[in-house]
Amino acid sequence: xxxxxxxxxxxxxxxxxxxxxxxxxxxxxxxxxxxxxxxxxxxxxxxxxxxxxxxxxxxxxxxxxxxxxxxxxxxxxxxxxxxxxxxxxxxxxxxxxxxxxxxxxxxxxxxxxxxxxxxxxxxxxxxxxxxxxxxxxxxxxxxxxxxxxxxxxxxxxxxxxxxxxxxxxxxxxxxxxxxxxxxxxxxxxxxxxxxxxxxxxxxxxxxxxxxxxxxxxxxxxxxxxxxxxxxxxxxxxxxxxxxxxxxxxxxxxxxxxxxxxxxxxxxxxxxxxxxxxxxxxxxxxxxxxxxxxxxxxxxxxxxxxxxxxxxxxxxxxx
Amino acid sequence: xxxxxxxxxxxxxxxxxxxxxxxxxxxxxxxxxxxxxxxxxxxxxxxxxxxxxxxxxxxxxxxxxxxxxxxxxxxxxxxxxxxxxxxxxxxxxxxxxxxxxxxxxxxxxx
Numbered sequence: 001x002x003x004x005x006x007x008x009x010x011x012x013x014x015x016x017x018x019x020x021x022x023x024x025x026x027x028x029x030x031x032x033x034x035x036x037x038x039x040x041x042x043x044x045x046x047x048x049x050x051x052x053x054x055x056x057x058x059x060x061x062x063x064x065x066x067x068x069x070x071x072x073x074x075x076x077x078x079x080x081x082x083x084x085x086x087x088x089x090x091x092x093x094x095x096x097x098x099x100x101x102x103x104x105x106x107x108x109x110x111x112x113x114x115x116x117x118x119x120x121x122x123x124x125x126x127x128x129x130x131x132x133x134x135x136x137x138x139x140x141x142x143x144x145x146x147x148x149x150x151x152x153x154x155x156x157x158x159x160x161x162x163x164x165x166x167x168x169x170x171x172x173x174x175x176x177x178x179x180x181x182x183x184x185x186x187x188x189x190x191x192x193x194x195x196x197x198x199x200x201x202x203x204x205x206x207x208x209x210x211x212x213x214x215x216x217x218x219x220x221x222x223x224x225x226x227x228x229x230x231x232x233x234x235x236x237x238x239x240x241x242x243x244x245x246x247x248x249x250x251x252x253x254x255x256x257x258x259x260x261x262x263x264x265x266x267x268x269x270x271x272x273x274x275x276x277x278x279x280x281x282x283x284x285x286x287x288x289x290x291x292x293x294x295x296x297x298x299x300x301x302x303x304x305x306x307x308x309x310x311x312x313x314x315x316x317x318x
Numbered sequence: 319x320x321x322x323x324x325x326x327x328x329x330x331x332x333x334x335x336x337x338x339x340x341x342x343x344x345x346x347x348x349x350x351x352x353x354x355x356x357x358x359x360x361x362x363x364x365x366x367x368x369x370x371x372x373x374x375x376x377x378x379x380x381x382x383x384x385x386x387x388x389x390x391x392x393x394x395x396x397x398x399x400x401x402x403x404x405x406x407x408x409x410x411x412x413x414x415x416x417x418x419x420x421x422x423x424x425x426x427x428x
Contacts, residue, residue, distance in 0.1 A: 019372070025385075027364055030347035033389075034348065047364075
């Protein structure tokens with residue numbers, strides 16, 4: 001295979017396999033005609049990547065109206081699930097940021113900060129239960145899928161997620177073990193004078209990335225499995241309702257987080273400063289990043305809900 | 319076709335351009351792209367061209383013929399001809415109104 005052909009096949013990787021099987025050869029021939037021996041430009045690579053991703057979106061039911069309404073509704077629900085996974089990462093960051101905040105806030109200002117924190121906590125549990133309910137609703141279809149010999153098609157996804165989970169668990173255990181040798185102040189980045197504190201701080205980011213990777217891979221596995229299931233209309237409807245409820249939960253949590261932030265920034269800004277190891281400031285990088293991730297997740301979930309609503313209307317009319 | 323210097327766009331919808339090209343006769347991807355560039359001045363990249371071909375085939379507006387050395391020609395179907403005729407009628411209606419009103423403006427200015 002020539003270097004050019006190799007490059008062309010790499011460009012085709014952006015497209016879904018079914019599309020490649022149907023149009024791949026002729027698209028490769030077209031690219032060879034267009035390029036006439038020249039290497040593909042960056043603009044061409046980008047346009048191919050964009051076009052390939054759009055085809056993937058269409059095939060999964062996320063884009064366009066060619067996929068059946070049931071597939072589009074399912075894709076919308078799965079988009080909300082992906083948004084929730086990102087939200088869990090943001091929520092974990094929020095949980096770390098808020099450690100021991102009650103001790104830093106003056107008694108007169110505790111009502112608002114405690115109330116908003118409790119709201120985040122309770123709604124996060126409700127969100128987790130909603131996801132669990134969605135998974136339970138799909139269990140009968142999943143068992144039918146396994147009995148029909150579907151395991152080989154999802155084995156790779158599940159094994160990758162399982163291996164990443166083991167790696168994340170080992171890293172977490174090491175981090176927790178290290179944390180127990182430190183004082184609360186050292187754990188939060190203060191009094192950095194001992195090598196162990198540096199090891200701990202350096203280990204936090206890779207461990208967090210491993211946990212996020214495990215979560216992402218389980219989400220990918222869940223999406224891969226759910227796309228292959230034959231779901232009855234009542235189950236699809238239940239998943240759609242749960243997706244909408246989950247999106248509402250995400251908005252409530254984001255709003256409560258913003259309220260907590262405002263309450264702490266006005267009553268105990270030194271607490272936020274201590275979290276980032278910098279001077280007292282309401283805009284600490286970790287809190288800004290957490291809120292940004294929550295906002296992005298809410299936006300993605302909204303796209304999913306809109307997709308579900310439009311598809312469901314077509315499904316009823318159909 | 320890129321926006322002109324005033325930011326106005328002319329009809330450059332890839333499906334319409336592809337149907338217009340195929341109305342002349344079957345063509346494969348490269349011939350389509352060259353023909354469209356010739357008659358409309360629009361350069362359709364491979365990704366955009368095949369995205370539109372995929373949609374048109376899904377809707378039954380074009381159909382593939384036998385592949386010739388990896389290059390597969392497409393031809394317009396009866397449904398595609400009807401869709402193109404409707405699109406052309408719509409464009410002509412707008413063009414006629416625009417021409418007529420521009421004529422009125424020219425008359426007032428004179």
